Each structure stands twice: as structure tokens, then as C-alpha cells.
Amino acid sequence: MPDRVLVYEYAVAEGVRDLVGEGKAMLEALLLALREAGVETVAVAGEDVGVRWADLVVRRESEALELADAAVVIAPESGGVLRDKIRDFKRRLRVLGPSPEAVEVAGDKLQTLEALEGASSFRVPARGGEVTVGKPADGVGAEGVRVGEGELEVEFVPGSHHSLLCVTDGESVEVVGVNDQFIALAGEEFVYLGGRTPSRSRKVREVALDVAEEVVERISGLSGMFGVDLVLSGDVPYVIEVNPRPTTPVVGAAMEDPERLAEALLEGPSHGTWSYSNEYVFVKVGAEALVPNGFSRVERLGDILVYRG
Numbered sequence: 001m002p003d004r005v006l007v008y009e010y011a012v013a014e015g016v017r018d019l020v021g022e023g024k025a026m027l028e029a030l031l032l033a034l035r036e037a038g039v040e041t042v043a044v045a046g047e048d049v050g051v052r053w054a055d056l057v058v059r060r061e062s063e064a065l066e067l068a069d070a071a072v073v074i075a076p077e078s079g080g081v082l083r084d085k086i087r088d089f090k091r092r093l094r095v096l097g098p099s100p101e102a103v104e105v106a107g108d109k110l111q112t113l114e115a116l117e118g119a120s121s122f123r124v125p126a127r128g129g130e131v132t133v134g135k136p137a138d139g140v141g142a143e144g145v146r147v148g149e150g151e152l153e154v155e156f157v158p159g160s161h162h163s164l165l166c167v168t169d170g171e172s173v174e175v176v177g178v179n180d181q182f183i184a185l186a187g188e189e190f191v192y193l194g195g196r197t198p199s200r201s202r203k204v205r206e207v208a209l210d211v212a213e214e215v216v217e218r219i220s221g222l223s224g225m226f227g228v229d230l231v232l233s234g235d236v237p238y239v240i241e242v243n244p245r246p247t248t249p250v251v252g253a254a255m256e257d258p259e260r261l262a263e264a265l266l267e268g269p270s271h272g273t274w275s276y277s278n279e280y281v282f283v284k285v286g287a288e289a290l291v292p293n294g295f296s297r298v299e300r301l302g303d304i305l306v307y308r309g
Contacts, residue, residue: 001266002094004040006068007031007054010075010085013061015046019076021285021303026074026246028052028301029254030265037262042067070094072224072265074245077107082245096265098244099221106219106226106244110152115218121210122230122237129155157240159233162204163195165249166212167264170223173216174269176261177249178208181229182283182290193290194283194304197252198276204230207237209273215242225250225265251301252280255308279309 007030010016011023027043031053034041043054044064051057058064065071071089075082083103089095098106105111116124165177180200182193199205211230216222219242227247229240253261256276264270281291285303295307 001039002069004042004055004068004070005034005096005266006042006044006064006071006093007034008044008061008064008071008073008075008085008089010081012049012051013044013046015049020046020049022248023074024049024051024302025282025304026248026250026302029251030072030246030261033254033258033261033265036258037266039262039266065089065092068093070096070266072096072246077103077244080107082107095224097224098226099223102219102221102223103244106222106242109241112219112242113154116215116239116242119214119218119239121207121214122239124239125154125157127152127154129153157231157233157238159231159238160201162199162201162230162232163247163249164208164212164228164230165197165225165247165253166228167225167269168212168216168223169268170216170221172269172271173209173212174264174271175208175212175273176225176253176264178205178273179249179252182287192248193287194281195249195252196279196281197249198274198279201232203235204232204237205273211237211239215239219244248282248304251282251299251304251306252276254301255280255298255306281307281309283307 009023009027011019035053040055042056042064043051045051045057073085075085083100087100113124161181161183163179167174177197178199179195179197181195184191225246227243231238282304283290291307295309298308299306
């Protein structure tokens with residue numbers, strides 16, 4: 001186990017205002033988990049960005065790399081940012097994450113579709129169709145995803161929105177969270193507002209491990225923590241995209257069992273799917289109306305409010 005872990009979140013480190021709220025939520029969730037496990041941590045933060053639960057907060061990336069033995073990297077896939085950060089960090093220390101080549105595939109929505117086509121445990125949207133979803137091939141999450149035309153056009157798959165949060169060593173897979181997503185349409189654009197874990201869909205919970213394992217089989221070099229976005233159409237799961245980094249539902253996992261989360265991150269997966277004792281809803285500030293009755297707020301991480309049911 002490393003003596004000190006750098007948890008690097010790009011928006012917090014660079015002070016990217018439109019991304020820092022959600023980025024800080026993921027950063028603080030991992031810092032909390034590692035702290036509870038007794039692991040020293042270091043984080044990089046812009047001059048006016050506060051960070052909780054890190055043992056050391058520094059302003060320069062180069063200083064952080066000198067202080068740590070291993071790193072977890074959270075950054076946008078777009079523009080090659082995540083790929084390049086992982087490549088640079090790997091020259092200095094152990095990176096608990098995917099290879100740059102895996103990020104190339106998972107960070108490009110067209111390459112992801114091509115890698116996952118023909119899977120046995122899920123489908124992927126066909127290209128084109130009567131009703132399409134347009135998206136940038138090189139994009140982050142729901143950014144730029146809309147009903148209609150786009151750089152990459154795939155069929156619109158009706159159904160419920162879900163995600164998986166997983167850890168892998170490239171062979172074994174542990175599903176840390178099976179989640180429902182709260183997705184809204186603002187005009188023609190999709191907007192992510194938060195989610196719930198564990199998912200209330202029995203079907204999604206049943207197929208989660210099979211889906212995650214096949215994603216790992218098909219994207220060589222995928223390692224560490226990653227996310228899978230999917231739509232359940234009837235009883236058929238469609239994988240929409242793969243995020244080769246920690247994703248927002250990590251906030252629920254950190255509230256449920258921080259030490260187990262840290263263990264999975266640092267020591268690799270134990271095969272299977274987490275069973276939660278509690279139900280969590282996590283929403284962006286301003287979307288509190290989505291929280292069901294009977295849930296109580298337990299934490300605010302960045303701009304994400306976490307409630308326990």
C-alpha cells in the first residue's frame with residue numbers, strides 16, 4: 001500500500017469554474033475514504049479553492065508529484081486531458097488508473113461504440129435512426145449531448161437512465177455502485193442532475209457485473225475506478241458510454257463504506273457487487289426537489305448534496 005496518495009482532480013487543481021463543483025465532490029469523497037482508511041493524502045487546488053480531508057493541499061502539481069507515491073487522476077477525457085495527465089504522472093509515480101491507450105478508446109465515443117459492438121450482455125446504440133441523439137465524439141458526460149443532430153449521431157434509446165461505478169485490475173471487476181441517474185431535457189439538451197444508489201431496478205442490479213466484466217474485456221488497459229452509463233430499454237441494457245475515471249456516484253460509496261472504497265481503490269477489486277445497507281440520493285445544488293420524502297441530508301461535497309434514506 002502506498003504511503004501517500006495524490007488525488008488529483010483537474011477542475012479543482014486548475015480552478016475551472018464551470019466544472020469545479022462536481023469535481024470537488026468526487027475529490028472530497030475519495031479523500032474522505034482514504035482518510036478513514038488511515039492513508040495520507042495530498043491534493044492540488046487553485047488559489048481560491050478550499051479542499052477538505054486532504055493531509056496536504058498544495059498549489060503546484062509538480063510539488064504534489066514529489067510528495068506522493070501513487071495517484072488517482074480525475075480529469076476530462078475531452079482534448080486528451082485525462083490521457084495526457086495519466087501519461088505524465090506515470091513517469092513519476094504509480095497511477096491507480098487506466099493506461100493512456102484505454103483512455104483513448106473510452107474517451108472517444110465512436111471508438112467506444114466500435115469496441116463494444118457485438119457484446120453478449122448488453123447492446124450499444126446503432127448509428128443513425130429516425131430519432132437520433134447527437135453528441136461530440138470527444139466530450140465529457142452529458143456535455144453537448146442533445147436530441148437531434150451532432151458530430152456523432154446514434155439512435156435515441158428510450159428507457160430509464162442508470163450507471164455503474166466499478167473497480168478493476170484489468171481482469172477481476174468489483175461493482176461498487178449500481179445507480180439510477182436523474183436526467184432532464186433542457187430544450188433539446190440532456191442535463192445530469194444527480195442520482196440514487198443503489199438502483200431500484202432489479203434488472204440493472206442483476207446484469208451489472210456481467211456488463212462491467214464485458215466492458216473490461218473489450219477495452220484493453222482499463223484499470224482502477226471507472227464508470228459505465230447505460231439505458232435500460234424494456235429488459236435490454238444499452239451501454240451509452242464508458243468513463244475511465246471515478247464518477248459522481250463515488251459520493252454514495254464514500255458515505256456507505258469509506259474504508260472498503262479505499263481498499264478497492266488501493267488494493268484492487270474483490271469480485272462481485274456491493275450490497276448497500278442504506279439508500280443514498282445525491283443531487284446538484286438547486287435540484288433538491290428531486291430528493292424523495294424520508295431522506296435526510298448527511299453531507300455536502302462540492303456542489304453535490306448527499307441524502308440518506
